[in-house]
Amino acid sequence: DGGITQSPKYLFRKEGQNVTLSCEQNLNHDAMYWYRQDPGQGLRLIYYSQIVNDFQKGDIAEGYSVSREKKESFPLTVTSAQKNPTAFYLCASSMGQLAETQYFGPGTRLLVL
Amino acid sequence: AQSVTQPDIHITVSEGASLELRCNYSYGATPYLFWYVQSPGQGLQLLLKYFSGDTLVQGIKGFEAEFKRSQSSFNLRKPSVHWSDAAEYFCAVADTGGFKTIFGAGTRLFVKA
Numbered sequence: 001d002g003g004i005t006q007s008p009k010y011l012f013r014k015e016g017q018n019v020t021l022s023c024e025q026n027l028n029h030d031a032m033y034w035y036r037q038d039p040g041q042g043l044r045l046i047y048y049s050q051i052v053n054d055f056q057k058g059d060i061a062e063g064y065s066v067s068r069e070k071k072e073s074f075p076l077t078v079t080s081a082q083k084n085p086t087a088f089y090l091c092a093s094s095m096g097q098l099a100e101t102q103y104f105g106p107g108t109r110l111l112v113l
Numbered sequence: 114a115q116s117v118t119q120p121d122i123h124i125t126v127s128e129g130a131s132l133e134l135r136c137n138y139s140y141g142a143t144p145y146l147f148w149y150v151q152s153p154g155q156g157l158q159l160l161l162k163y164f165s166g167d168t169l170v171q172g173i174k175g176f177e178a179e180f181k182r183s184q185s186s187f188n189l190r191k192p193s194v195h196w197s198d199a200a201e202y203f204c205a206v207a208d209t210g211g212f213k214t215i216f217g218a219g220t221r222l223f224v225k226a
Binding site: 004031035040041042043044045048050058090092094096101102103104105106107109 | 122147149154155156157158159162203212213214216217218219
């Protein structure tokens with residue numbers, strides 16, 4: 001079955017630590033996205049990538065970094081510079097054409113110890 | 114800049130009753146509009162989308178939405194709600210100048226027996 005997988009389901013971060021969230025898709029989609037979801041705020045775009053080896057900052061990129069070395073993979077690193085990382089993180093992908101449907105993974109919940 | 118407003122943070126309806134979730138958008142041209150649904154702790158799933166043509170669009174799970182340009186609205190409706198419809202619903206508008214999608218803050222639907 002085609003889809004998007006995210007791991008881990010839960011992640012705990014210690015102060016000053018960088019953590020990486022995994023996102024993999026086998027839909028052969030060109031575009032991939034990372035969103036942050038906080039209660040009552042909907043989804044906010046962190047980074048997106050339209051093609052391999054290229055990505056753009058979204059609305060809240062500070063304290064985060066990404067890479068897109070393979071079409072299937074778009075990992076997100078939450079760095080120590082992100083002072084309020086506790087949130088639900090969602091990865092999505094789309095065909096890459098304008099205004100296409102986005103397909104979402106099941107999410108990763110990040111908690112700070 | 115585009116924006117999406119969902120005026121109702123939460124709504125409670127009785128099982129079997131009709132449902133209407135409100136969505137207003139701000140966009141200069143003809144928008145690309147979406148409704149997504151999210152079950153607790155899960156990713157989002159597309160219910161329906163509007164790109165052009167017939168302003169009444171049908172989606173999955175018995176949902177429909179009507180695009181009203183004069184009111185800048187894209188309200189979601191269902192004639193008879195089932196307990197399994199309890200979830201959070203997000204309206205979204207696509208940035209046709211790029212690859213970004215703007216999400217509303219969401220409306221949480223509670224269904225009472």
